[in-house]
Amino acid sequence: MDATSTSTRRTGRRPGRSHAREDILRAARASFAAHGYEGTTIRGVARGADVDPALVHHYFGTKDALFATALELPLNPAEVVPELFSSGTEDVGERLVSFFLSRWDSPAFRQPLEALVRSAASHEEAAAMLREFIGGEVLSAVAGAIDGEDAPLRAALVFSQMAGLAVARYGLRVEPLASAEPEVLVAAVAPTVQRYATGDLLPSEGARPSARSG
Amino acid sequence: MDATSTSTRRTGRRPGRSHAREDILRAARASFAAHGYEGTTIRGVARGADVDPALVHHYFGTKDALFATALELPLNPAEVVPELFSSGTEDVGERLVSFFLSRWDSPAFRQPLEALVRSAASHEEAAAMLREFIGGEVLSAVAGAIDGEDAPLRAALVFSQMAGLAVARYGLRVEPLASAEPEVLVAAVAPTVQRYATGDLLPSEGARPSARSG
Numbered sequence: 190m191d192a193t194s195t196s197t198r199r200t201g202r203r204p205g206r207s208h209a210r211e212d213i214l215r216a217a218r219a220s221f222a223a224h225g226y227e228g229t230t231i232r233g234v235a236r237g238a239d240v241d242p243a244l245v246h247h248y249f250g251t252k253d254a255l256f257a258t259a260l261e262l263p264l265n266p267a268e269v270v271p272e273l274f275s276s277g278t279e280d281v282g283e284r285l286v287s288f289f290l291s292r293w294d295s296p297a298f299r300q301p302l303e304a305l306v307r308s309a310a311s312h313e314e315a316a317a318m319l320r321e322f323i324g325g326e327v328l329s330a331v332a333g334a335i336d337g338e339d340a341p342l343r344a345a346l347v348f349s350q351m352a353g354l355a356v357a358r359y360g361l362r363v364e365p366l367a368s369a370e371p372e373v374l375v376a377a378v379a380p381t382v383q384r385y386a387t388g389d390l391l392p393s394e395g396a397r398p399s400a401r402s403g
Numbered sequence: 404m405d406a407t408s409t410s411t412r413r414t415g416r417r418p419g420r421s422h423a424r425e426d427i428l429r430a431a432r433a434s435f436a437a438h439g440y441e442g443t444t445i446r447g448v449a450r451g452a453d454v455d456p457a458l459v460h461h462y463f464g465t466k467d468a469l470f471a472t473a474l475e476l477p478l479n480p481a482e483v484v485p486e487l488f489s490s491g492t493e494d495v496g497e498r499l500v501s502f503f504l505s506r507w508d509s510p511a512f513r514q515p516l517e518a519l520v521r522s523a524a525s526h527e528e529a530a531a532m533l534r535e536f537i538g539g540e541v542l543s544a545v546a547g548a549i550d551g552e553d554a555p556l557r558a559a560l561v562f563s564q565m566a567g568l569a570v571a572r573y574g575l576r577v578e579p580l581a582s583a584e585p586e587v588l589v590a591a592v593a594p595t596v597q598r599y600a601t602g603d604l605l606p607s608e609g610a611r612p613s614a615r616s617g
Contacts, residue, residue, distance in 0.1 A: 309575075310524030320575045328577060345571060345580035346591055352575075353567020357559060361523075361534045361566075363542060366559035377560055377604045381595045390591045 210248050212238040217259040226321035253326045260305060263298040267326040274334030282383025283375060289351055290371045299359055335386055346385040354378060424462050426452040431473040436528060440535035467540045474519060477512040481540040488548030496597025497589060503565060504585045513573055549600055560599035568592060
């Protein structure tokens with residue numbers, strides 16, 4: 190537990206040499222797998238890698254960036270989402286669907302995500318880790334960019350359509366969706382995402398008061 | 404290969420005794436796993452179970468029903484979908500979302516589906532089998548109930564939203580979607596499914612001619 194303790198593996202805290210970065214990534218992967226996303230701390234990873242926490246921050250910044258790098262995610266959703274919302278919520282449906290299709294259509298982008306999903310489907314620990322990351326980083330970023338008290342539900346609905354599109358197009362390769370041109374899918378799906386982000390969620394005819402949950 | 408051949412396991416085609424049903428299911432599971440959905444035939448399953456093909460039809464009807472029973476699916480989508488569309492496409496979004504939420508919310512219904520999805524995520528053979536069944540039976544049933552030449556794309560879009568809802572609510576249990584009341588989700592998601600089934604898929608402002616693919 191003490192970072193300066195001698196162990197059979199290590200003889201003391203080492204300076205930030207070139208392989209410290211790899212040691213940190215290895216310790217991060219072990220911690221995310223063992224303790225999940227929420228249970229992992231920069232301090233704990235530093236201890237596992239036998240380095241100073243400042244070095245982890247220096248190399249990787251925040252925990253979500255460390256997670257994205259350790260799991261070889263091709264991007265950090267917690268950074269990308271605010272960018273996609275940076276020019277407001279008008280046309281955000283089109284921006285989101287266009288952006289993710291352009292990335293997903295690249296195998297180099299898709300393969301690490303598919304590995305993560307496969308892992309989550311077969312290991313409850315990996316599923317919990319992915320759930321915590323999506324809930325804590327991705328959806329909170331989306332919700333933070335959407336106005337209103339129902340923003341968390343709106344963010345989760347946006348996620349549901351984007352995840353289902355990925356499952357159908359890339360996972361199960363359902364035709365004709367799998368080989369449809371991106372423009373066709375953007376035209377079809379962007380209005381859904383736009384409505385989830387900014388439109389009416391309750392049926393207008395129902396004369397229900399608001400989206401407040403009871 | 405010859406159904407009357409003697410083998411180390413069997414000594415000849417047996418009459419339809421009570422355990423023939425279990426033999427058929429075992430042979431069907433083996434065939435779906437080895438040859439996929441499309442590569443499996445009633446005749447081949449009968450051969451594997453050492454029974455007459457008529458007995459397979461007698462017990463299970465068609466191949467999609469045999470698939471649903473062999474994989475312990477809680478319902479046969481190829482039967483349910485036409486029922487949901489039987490009163491037309493008006494309000495079909497609400498009917499579809501209500502029906503599937505009511506089923507998915509029951510663990511007895513959900514668990515065999517989750518087992519199938521887990522299997523598909525980790526084994527390419529299982530993924531191919533699920534893909535063929537969804538494409539060949541589920542989506543063709545939905546497409547058959549929708550008018551127009553873009554019906555297959557519409558069916559796949561409906562599938563994408565329903566699959567994404569299942570992933571978010573039951574797979575990853577993303578909040579607040581996971582604990583939202585079904586009525587809230589029906590109100591939020593039914594218009595999406597309705598638009599995919601019957602609405603405009605291309606942006607009206609774009610002045611594009613029609614949904615014909617190039």
